[in-house]
Amino acid sequence: METSEYTATIGLEIHAELKTQTKMFCNSRNDPDEKQPNVNVCPVCMGHPGTLPVINKDAVKHVLRVGAALDAKLADFTEFDRKNYFYPDLPKGYQISQFKYPLVSGGTLCDIAITRIHLEEDAARSSHGADGYSLVDYNRAGVCLMELVTEPVIHSGAAAGAFARELQALLRTLDASEANMEKGEMRVEANISVSKTDKLGTKVEIKNLNSFRTVERAIAYEIERQTRALESGEKIKPETRGWDEGKQKTFSQRAKEESHDYRYFPDPDLPKLYLSEIPEFSEEVLRKRLPELPAAKRERYRREFGMKAEDIEVFVVDSNFALFFESVAKRLGDDKKKIALAVNYCTSDLVGLSHGEIKASLFERVTPAFFIALIEMISANELSSRGAKNILEIMHRDGGDPHEIALREGLLQRSNSSELEAIARQIMESNPSVVAEVKAGKAAALQFLVGQGMKASKGAANPALLQELFKKFLIG
Secondary structure (H helix, E strand, O other): OOOOOOEEEEEEEEEEEOOOOEOOOOOOEOOOOOOOOOOOOOOOOOOOOOOOOOOOHHHHHHHHHHHHHOOOEEOOEEOOEEEEOOOOOOOOOEEEEOOOOOOEEOOEEOOEEEEEEEEEEOOOEEEEOOOOOEEEEOOOOOOEEEEEEEOOOEOOHHHHHHHHHHHHHHHHHOOOOOOOHHHOOEEEEEEEEEEOOOOOOOOEEEEEEOOHHHHHHHHHHHHHHHHHHHHOOOOOOOEEEEEEOOOOEEEEEEEOOOHHHHOOEEOOOOOOEEHHHOHHHOHHHHHHOOOOOHHHHHHHHHHHHOOOHHHHHHHHHOHHHHHHHHHHHHHHOOOHHHHHHHHHHHHHHHHHHOOOOOHHHHHHHOOHHHHHHHHHHHHOOOOOHHHHHHHHHHHHHHOOOHHHHHHHHOOOOEOOHHHHHHHHHHHHHHOHHHHHHHHOOOHHHHHHHHHHHHHHOOOOEOHHHHHHHHHHHHOO
């Protein structure tokens, strides 16, 4: 089906849970990793009558710093509003949010214009069982939530996904949010319309997209669905839709609400904020204290370390890895070969080993000093690649000095010819059919024998010398 005559217009609404010790309007703990339900709650976040909310200052500061990083306009005056709707995950029967006076207006990211960024409290987490029962965990109710709204200027799922990835990198750089989508700490909603003219089509919202790939696929599907419907003469209904991961398609949930449906009004229990009266919230102070932002870090890593783009992203999206690597690179100085080794073992092996782990714990075991010692051993040919990987796995699991681990585990690279000859002969005797293939000129068979030799030596053999021995014995 030809769809080029149609233009898709997309605006995003992205929620991110902020890194604060307590919730938005009370002193209940903000702990996204809490497994036991309904323990981080109190009368305030549960909406008990007679309780009074108090604004979390750290949450306000986080959002203002995000605004400063986006070169946006920071509010002088702001207030909080009540957004009224009824659902089991909303204990008060309303959500405290911001409507008319957001903390941040304007700004850009990835050349995409931003409408506003405001603060609100999160809702609880509902789970629906196959037996017809629903359960609600209120640990998340009242958690500090930042909402960012873009202008409707995005035209593809790929561009939307790129924007969401860059926002995640920025939030992590600012230490404002971990923004882990798999944990629900960052959630994307997309408003999509399709039209043949400059006039926007009917807007359809897709709710709760929880991965970058899902954002891209859901938007692509919805553009195709709306285009096909218009081609068939159907009218698009303004509605809210969800994404079915199994069927890889969107589905209708309910009619689309408008802002007047929520009956916003200023929350009478919270004070108006005049931010210019708070010195630490001034634009000058906030901008001066910003860290190096993702775009600047990418350029510096490319220039100083000659990194590939995909390697740079490892350090851009994870500030813990960036701090670790910078400490390593500083001690290695101008030795480009060793820095290249450090980049390789960081971005492949260490990242793979630490997947899903709290990085602070990881770097207590694999310290910069021990990691540098490992790089020095690799550079001095004291370890094979396999031996280095084995040592790094042990360091990741138990910590420890790589020299001591190598001695204890017998992983120092062996280059003694007579010792390796014995290993090579043993491997050849155990694999007569592979030996015949090597003699017939099959290069893959030779690599198999080398691999078996490395396995027999627990990764300690010098692979280049081992290969030469096999060639000497079998090829001549």
